Amino acid sequence: MAGPGGGGGGGGNDLQWCFSQVKGAVDEDVAEADIISTVEFNYSGDLLATGDKGGRVVIFQREQEVGNEFEFSGTKKLIYFCQSKSRPHHGGGEYNVYSTFQSHEPEFDYLKSLEIEEKINKIRWLPQQNAAHFLLSTNDKTIKLWKISERDKRAEGYNLKEEDGRFRDPVRITTLRVPVLKPMDLMVEASPRRIFANAHTYHINSISVNSDYETYLSSDDLRINLWHLEITDRSFNIVDVKPANMEELTEVITAAECHPHQCNVFAYSSSKGTIRLCDMRAGALCDKHSKFFEEPEDPSSRSFFSEIISSISDVKFSHNGRYMMTRDYLSVKVWDVNMETRPVETYQVHEYLRSKLCSLYENDCIFDKFECCWNGLDSAIMTGSYNNFFRMFDRNTKRDITLEASRESSKPRAILKPRKVCTGGKRKKDEISVDSLDFNKKILHTAWHPKENIIAVAATNHLYIFQDKVN
Amino acid sequence: MSENRELEVQAEETGEEKQDTQEKGAMSPEKAEEIKLKAKYPVLGLRPGGSEFLMKRLQKGKYFDSGDYNMAKAKMKNKQPPSSGADKNLVTGDHIPTPEDLPQRKSSLVASKLAG
Numbered sequence: 001m002a003g004p005g006g007g008g009g010g011g012g013n014d015l016q017w018c019f020s021q022v023k024g025a026v027d028e029d030v031a032e033a034d035i036i037s038t039v040e041f042n043y044s045g046d047l048l049a050t051g052d053k054g055g056r057v058v059i060f061q062r063e064q065e066v067g068n069e070f071e072f073s074g075t076k077k078l079i080y081f082c083q084s085k086s087r088p089h090h091g092g093g094e095y096n097v098y099s100t101f102q103s104h105e106p107e108f109d110y111l112k113s114l115e116i117e118e119k120i121n122k123i124r125w126l127p128q129q130n131a132a133h134f135l136l137s138t139n140d141k142t143i144k145l146w147k148i149s150e151r152d153k154r155a156e157g158y159n160l161k162e163e164d165g166r167f168r169d170p171v172r173i174t175t176l177r178v179p180v181l182k183p184m185d186l187m188v189e190a191s192p193r194r195i196f197a198n199a200h201t202y203h204i205n206s207i208s209v210n211s212d213y214e215t216y217l218s219s220d221d222l223r224i225n226l227w228h229l230e231i232t233d234r235s236f237n238i239v240d241v242k243p244a245n246m247e248e249l250t251e252v253i254t255a256a257e258c259h260p261h262q263c264n265v266f267a268y269s270s271s272k273g274t275i276r277l278c279d280m281r282a283g284a285l286c287d288k289h290s291k292f293f294e295e296p297e298d299p300s301s302r303s304f305f306s307e308i309i310s311s312i313s314d315v316k317f318s319h320n321g322r323y324m325m326t327r328d329y330l331s332v333k334v335w336d337v338n339m340e341t342r343p344v345e346t347y348q349v350h351e352y353l354r355s356k357l358c359s360l361y362e363n364d365c366i367f368d369k370f371e372c373c374w375n376g377l378d379s380a381i382m383t384g385s386y387n388n389f390f391r392m393f394d395r396n397t398k399r400d401i402t403l404e405a406s407r408e409s410s411k412p413r414a415i416l417k418p419r420k421v422c423t424g425g426k427r428k429k430d431e432i433s434v435d436s437l438d439f440n441k442k443i444l445h446t447a448w449h450p451k452e453n454i455i456a457v458a459a460t461n462h463l464y465i466f467q468d469k470v471n
Numbered sequence: 472m473s474e475n476r477e478l479e480v481q482a483e484e485t486g487e488e489k490q491d492t493q494e495k496g497a498m499s500p501e502k503a504e505e506i507k508l509k510a511k512y513p514v515l516g517l518r519p520g521g522s523e524f525l526m527k528r529l530q531k532g533k534y535f536d537s538g539d540y541n542m543a544k545a546k547m548k549n550k551q552p553p554s555s556g557a558d559k560n561l562v563t564g565d566h567i568p569t570p571e572d573l574p575q576r577k578s579s580l581v582a583s584k585l586a587g
Contacts, residue, residue: 025584034584056583100586113534202529221529249525271525303501304508304515308524355500358507367524463585 014399015453016469017416019409021094023060024462036458038445042125042133045449048095048456049135050463051120055105057137057190059148061098095465099148101190104139116141122207124216126229134193136216140203143218145194145229151187155179199225199235206256212263219256219268226280238286239268239278254369255315262321265290269326273310275335293324293335295342305357305366313369318378319450325381327372330354332383332393347393347400350385352423352434365439375448384443387432388459389419405443405457405464415469 024034033054040049048060107116117140126134132149157179161167202220209216217238218225224239239256243249252271259265264280276289297306309329316325323344324335330351333343349370353360360366365386372383384390385402393400402419409416422431445458453468509515534540 023585023587033581036585050585052583052585054581054583058583058585097586100583108537108540110537113536113540115534115540203531246526249529252525252528301499301501303499304505305501355504357501357504358511361508362511461584 014394014397017403017453017455017466018469019411019414019416019464020454020467021465022407022410022462023058023465030461034461036445036461036463037119037121038123039447039456039458039463040123040125040135041447041449041456042135043127043450045451045454047098047125047133048447048465049123049125050456050458051103051123051137052461053117053119055103055118055120055139056100057103057120057123057135057146058100059098059133060095062095063093099188099190101146103137103144103146104142107141109141121204124207124209126209127213129213136207136209138204138207138218141197141200143196143204143207143227144192145196146190147193148188148190151189152183152185153181154184156182194229194232196227196232196235199227205254208256208258208266210258210263210266211261215263217256217258217266219253221252224253224256224266224268224286236284238280238284240285240287254312257315257317260317260319260321267315267317267324269312269315271311272307273312273326273328275312275315275324275326277337291337291340293340293343295333305361308361308366309357314371316372316374318374319376320378323378325372325374327370327383329366329368329370332372332381334381334395345395347381347391349383349391350389350421352421356434360439363439365442368442368444370442370444371446373446373448375453376451382446382448382455384446384457386439386442387437388441388443389421390443390446390457403466405459405462405466410464413469416466 031054033052033056035053036050037053038049038051041047042049046062048062050058050060052058103120104118106118108114109116119139120137121140122136122138124136126136126145128134132147135146135148137144137146156163157177159168159173159176159179160170196218200218200220200223202222204218204220206219207216214230215226215228218227218235219239222240222242223237225235226238227235239253241251241253250272251274254269254271256266256268259267265277266280266286267275267277269275273294275293277291277293278286279290280286282288282290297310312326312328314325314327317323318325322337324337326333326335326343327349330353331349332347334345334347335343357366370384372381374381379396380392380394382390382392388405389402390405391400391402402421403416404419417430420428420431421437422428422433427433441460443457443459447456449455455466457464457466534543
């Protein structure tokens with residue numbers, strides 16, 4: 001099956017994934033600041049942004065060139081390849097650094113004795129409307145709108161200044177000249193255009209740009225605010241789930257997203273595994289939902305862990321807006337926006353962890369927040385797991401595959417071998433037993449190119465880029 | 472007579488034990504994990520009023536005051552305690568300390584390694 005955006009099933013005539021690039025230092029020591037905390041393609045897929053715990057943003061741009069070269073950079077140990085000229089144009093092109101900047105700094109709120117981490121929780125791109133690129137990046141408290149622009153020309157021949165900036169002696173100026181634009185080496189500049197601060201008492205978990213391209217929402221544990229991109233001193237509170245008495249708190253907001261086409265609709269998920277769809281036309285405050293999605297639970301199977309593992313860590317609308325996908329600790333669920341009673345599809349990510357919940361609770365892994373994403377055609381979904389494994393599910397063929405982001409499979413054009421976790425006693429060759437899984441190697445953030453079969457997988461402090469092998 | 476009675480009681484007990492293990496076997500893995508956890512931490516879940524996870528979540532990053540915060544930071548970075556020897560020479564005595572003299576929290580202005 002050729003063509004972009006196809007499904008991600010395993011072997012045979014299906015899609016096969018190949019290693020393309022890996023970014024990040026080779027040394028074993030992982031500095032806390034280098035841990036990648038968010039990954040996001042822009043609308044065209046030509047730009048890929050990452051945010052890290054150190055508050056830095058790195059943007060990669062896809063090369064347009066298609067060539068025959070195969071280069072190995074010895075000092076940086078970065079292996080990448082370009083496709084041969086005979087391949088179709090829409091394939092190929094590696095991602096190289098385009099811009100990097102410090103988005104957020106660590107702060108300490110002296111009034112509340114609260115540390116404000118600089119970790120970038122989310123990056124969301126705005127659709128491109130002119131030559132510059134805009135993105136929103138947020139930490140726990142403050143959202144910033146960044147403008148990334150290119151400068152490849154410089155004016156030379158000013159009347160009052162020398163080229164190095166010194167002022168010319170006015171007495172010596174005898175003629176008037178018009179400065180001319182001369183080409184210069186490309187410079188990519190990032191500047192903060194808006195700072196949206198002081199609107200969240202609790203920690204921001206999501207931002208989402210509205211389809212009207214004028215507003216966006218930001219959500220924290222208890223409240224959701226609606227902003228206008230031009231206005232920083234005001235935002236509207238549209239959801240408030242804070243109880244009058246905090247002792248009565250039973251549920252928090254875990255994620256929120258705007259509908260991809262209907263600018264009046266948004267959804268938010270909760271720590272109890274429910275999703276609420278809200279319509280902003282219904283009222284200024286959307287505390288009353290329009291739709292309430294919850295899967296009925298079998299009361300006999302309830303345990304101490306039930307609520308914790310049902311907490312939704314991510315909610316994403318499909319590109320066509322007809323479905324929502326939610327990620328809880330052990331599974332990914334696809335919901336039809338028109339059916340509130342139960343999900344239409346459920347995919348088990350790592351069911352073998354159900355018998356390890358006690359130790360996962362003790363080492364806090366049970367609270368890990370995994371994200372999920374759709375491919376461009378909404379025919380496949382992807383999410384991460386432990387041991388640097390990530391999973392893909394093809395919604396049409398119902399096939400799934402487990403792949404690994406590791407240095408071992410980082411050879412150019414290397415086809416990723418499917419991985420398998422063995423749960424029973426007898427471990428086959430090439431299988432890995434549940435007890436051997438490395439729970440420190442978690443893949444929480446993944447992104448799928450909006451149009452092609454290119455995926456970005458964040459493995460702690462490394463960014464892996466994989467592409468499909470077009471047969 | 473009493474011997475028989477004892478044997479009977481014993482048989483009853485082992486019978487119950489057998490029933491227990493049978494029940495455990497049929498139990499969901501989740502429930503089994505819960506029992507394991509409760510065995511380790513019997514106090515868990517007994518505290519009333521709201522979920523403690525939620526409270527902990529909302530409280531993330533809270534310190535008693537700025538002194539508490541700075542001590543916590545110092546503990547994390549043992550190499551750079553708030554009152555390092557070298558700085559004492561500059562800051563105390565005749566020299567009036569300015570914000571620039573005080574040891575800074577390590578800034579992440581070092582470029583990201585992803586940027587090569």
